[in-house]
Amino acid sequence: MWFDDWSDIVRVLIVGTAAYVGLVALLRISGKRTLAKLNAFDLVVTVAFGSTLATILLSSDVSYAEGVTALILLAVLQFVAAMISSRLRLGRAVITARPTLLLHEGVILGERLREQRISADEIRQAVRASGAGSLADIAAVVLETDGSLSVISADRLGDGSALGGLSV
Incomplete structure (x- = not known):
């Protein structure tokens, strides 16, 4: 249990180093x-x-x-999935989630919160983390495809083009 054999330790050192170097090289080749x-x-x-x-x-x-x-194989599959999702609308719909508007012009969209299993308290926390003290000062809170919450204040909304494709 505590120690079996020096050859196992040596194997981990040699194969581990080679695997680590291989993974780093693969990640550099495959891109960000x-x-x-x-x-x-x-x-x-x-x-x-x-x-x-x-x-x-x-x-x-x-x-x-x-x-x-x-x-x-994982890197190739990731590359293929990224190509499909970036070039084909249907591929993107299958592979990635769509962002969801959770708050619009200071009003929490309760049905959307229930659909996404997000609480109003989590919306308020994201608003506070953005430095705002009032929901009325917020133009939108969006649940992004990576699960993060984006908060856009009313004074930073501009023409609202960043919200394109989100239904109210």
């Missing part, structure tokens, strides 16, 4: 989008990278070549 947190799919890929790296490090049943192949 691979680890972006733009939507839930991106989060799943990021977690899968970590899980795969841990498996390569700790499981002697998985060879280095198998592990690197799995990492490459």
Whole structure:
């Protein structure tokens, strides 16, 4: 339980170093989008990278070549999904969630909160975190595709073009 064999330790050191270097190289080659947190799919890929790296490090049943192949597969699938979602409207609808307007012109949209399982207290917290003290001063609160809340104050709304595509 505490110690089995020096060869296991050496394997973790050698394979772990190689896997880490391979993952860093793969991430540099595949671009910034691979680890972006733009939507839930991106989060799943990021977690899968970590899980795969841990498996390569700790499981002697998985060879280095198998592990690197799995990492490459994840990067390729992420690339394909990003291409589809950025170029095809239907692909984007399937792969990513749409942003949801939760507060409009100071009024909390209760039905939208229930649909998204967000509480009014969470809206108020996001408004406070933005530095505002009154919901009346807020033009919009949007639940973004990555799960974050964007708060747009009335004095910063401008022409409202950032809210394009969101239904009131």
